[in-house]
Amino acid sequence: MTLPAPLRGAFAGPVNIALSLAVLGALALVLPPLFGWAVAHAVWQGDMATCRAAAGACWAFLQAKARFILFAFYPADQIWRPALVVVALLALMVLSALPRLWGAVLLTVWPVVLMSSWGLMAGGGPLPRVSVNDWGGLPVTLLVWTTCMAFAMPAAVLLALARQSRMGGLRSLSVAYIEVMRATPMVAILYFAMLILPMALPGGVVLDKILRATIMTALFFTAYLAEVVRGGLQTIPAGQAEAASALGLGYWRTVQLIVLPQALNKVIPGLVNLAIGFLLATSLLAVIGVFDLLNAAKASTTDPLWMGFYDEAYVFAALIYFLLCFGGSRYSLWLERRLRRN
Structure with missing residues (x-):
């Protein structure tokens, strides 16, 4: 057989x-x-007493606490706003995954969607304002992640090019930035955003803790992305840039049309792997009191009416993380095959 x-x-x-x-x-x-x-042996409906008497999982807990895990303390009558933010950010990622849509229009859509998402979460005008202390759950995780990626990716390309520059001063500054950031734990970066950055801002300038954490996290991961991009740049033979120069192309046109597309193509697995690491690292926001998805799941188990169901809460959060990360890894394989055919 x-x-x-x-x-x-x-x-x-x-x-x-x-x-x-x-x-x-x-x-x-x-x-x-x-x-x-x-x-x-799971309990699908009931209260805490019913679940305590059972030998299996208490999925009734998720029915009662799913809204809190997903949206934390956001006002119930305004829950459509963070839900719309989640839908918009997921749609933005799906559209960005389609190579035929890559272009100037998509580059314009990214800042529009991100700024609209921040504004929708905060409120203002006809919408009631919601304090950042009430933000949490999946919208915060996705918003911090996508904002960091939107800043870190172009900044990393410039940093990688600067590290390969023939200008000694520019190269030294880029090397210093990358090495300092990579040698600093992310938790220390977050504490800096929480405690030191407010004192360093000019008088009258106030940034909420989520925005400060997002800025510092983006600067932190830029250094890691820059090294991945630099690895791709080093695989491109110098003769290609020399040939482009002989044909009359300037430095930036050569980088845009010849060097960068090939370099990014070669490091797709590294970029996707780091993007997934970005997403998982947002759970560290808990150390400065931000209720990301994982921290909201943990906090949901402290409700006196549903206390102690950690397994169910973490399984729910893990499933969301898995769907996002597994989708990213499968997309990476598909994109590699597609670009290889081209």
Whole structure:
């Protein structure tokens, strides 16, 4: 009997057979009790007392606390605003993933959507104002992430080009910035945004803590992105730039039309990997009191009516993170194949 193609590799040779059997054995031990906890013995409706008496998961907890996990303390009568922000940011990412839409129009749409999202969350004019202390959950996670990426990506390209520049002063400054940022923990960057940055601002200038954290996080990750981009730039033969110069192209046109498209194409896995790291690192905002998605999930378990259901809260948050990260990783593979064909 011939095995299907996916299974032939798993059972090709004694080592692969042993590993495959070990994995199947581990799944046989883990999956039945996991199914019992998550489905067979789970409580889908009821209160905390009902859940305490059951042997399985309390999904009734998510029915009661899903809104808080997703939107934290945002006023219930204005919940359409953060929900619209989530939809707008997810739509922006989907549109940005389509190569046929890459161009000047998309570059214009990005700042418009981001500024509109910040304004919609804050309110003003006909909309009632909502304090940043009431923001939280998924909108904050996505808003900080997309804003950081929108700033960090172009800044990283310029920083990578500066590090390869023949101008000694510019190159030294870029190297110093990159090395200092990469040698500083992100938690220290966030504490700087919380405690030091307000004292460094000019008199009369006040930035809320989420905006300060977003600015410093963007500056932090710019250094990491710059090194990924520089890795791509180093793979481009110098002869291509010399040929472009011989044809009369200037430095910036050569970078725009010849060097940068090839360099970014070669580092797509690194860029996507770092973008996913960006998303997961937003959970560190909890150290300065920002209710991102993970912190909101944790806080939801402190409700006296639903206290202690950490497993269910973290599973819900983990599922959202997984969908975003898995979608990004699959998109990376698809984009690599598409650009390779071109």
